Amino acid sequence: MTDTETTKDVETLSLDALHRELGAKMVAFAGYSMPIQYGDGIMAEHLWTREKAGLFDVSHMGQLEIRGKNVAAELEAHMPGDFIGLKEGRLRYSMLLDDNGGIIDDLMVTRRADHFYLVVNGAVKNSDIAHLNRHLPAHIEVRERADLALLALQGPRAADVLERLGAEVGLITFMRGSEIRLRGVEMWISRSGYTGEDGFEISIPAKKVAGLARLLLKDKDVRPVGLGARDSLRMEAGMPLYGHDLSRMSTPIEAGLAFAVSKRRKMEGGFAGFDRIDRQIKDGTKVRRVGLKLEGKRPAREGAPVYAGERKTGVLTSGGFAPSVDAPIAMAYVANEDAADGTELDVEVRGKRLPATVVAMPFVPHKYVR
């Protein structure tokens, strides 16, 4: 067998020592040494998250604060979301777009009292910051909060776990966030995540994160979960991964993320790439991101070509074995004519054609508490 993992010069997370103590296998990801899995393995961590509560260290992600006069309108010039109408303490999933409507990054935008809080992908956070600084007017400040860590506690027991520690999270429903004080530490908690489960993301000073992580891990319902299960969980939830399922080569419409183009913005426009996106909303797209369920047990991976009969129709952008579906699943961009639910296609893996069916996403129902 061959092992293709390589190690590069990478930064360490605040929780590096804890990850190693917990038996994590560390890999380089997004410029950081990160836990891909702990002792129980990806499958067990995945299923635990769907049944109890998984603790993820996602401190590699970029946490930005954007402030200044008319900041909501200024952000709206680069993203298709309605931020002027976003109420304080509410989150909105959005995308940073280039002039052609291509996706520079997908991200979470939260309105706070005197600024907007953005959580962006770790692998592209520096280019995001550069893009924002280049395109926002000089009076808008973009501040990276590298002094903050980010944890995600995901799964049906997540709320109970936090309540047991004394955090009153009952009023924080899905896509809301609030500052709370827990055991003397100020943190920002939002009910959001990347698994399709109920759960929370917790932004906390990096020097306090180890204390909180250890406290959470003392709960019998909490186990640490690595990047491997994070990937299989988000795939089952139908959520795209930037750099794989999303890139500057695709628009929100092609990516099946039209819901992120807010109603007012759809009518008024005024954001980067609007002309193309508006045309695609009206006339349709050539390609679309779809979910595929594969026959049999053999997983297909990113890069595998997809065929409609003998005609190549697209390529997988994510793929793997889905533990909660107990079958291989994938995401692919295929020609629009082959994108309808129920369409039977083939995925080529090592010269063999595996039958696959286009299915609606998510593959596993979302369980948000609204």
Next chain:
Amino acid sequence: MSVYFTEDHEWVSVEGDTGTVGITDYAQKQLGDVVFVELPEVGKMLARGDEVAVVESVKAASEVYAPVSGEVMDVNEALEDEPATVNASAEEDGWFVKVALSDKSELSELMDEQAYKSFVGGLET
């Protein structure tokens, strides 16, 4: 019966002229949860170093190379329904193929158990 090992973490257990091939416990730990194993057809002629199987874990696909040359006499069909046997019992029930050895002199180039243990020990530090 003697067991030999490769630096790619395959093992071959030899009884008479038959070699049973699998991956080591170290290898299965590196791969993680195995969800699919592609095995060759019975009768396939393998040269040492040829791809003999593909192991798919949740995370990735990995090729397994033949540690010895010979004809495939039998494949472990139980892995079709229970690929996780590779995790549970990599060096016994999780074997992949049985090969009729065509050149037993190849075995002298492989590691014995002790040599493999120290090889793996070197990887873990």
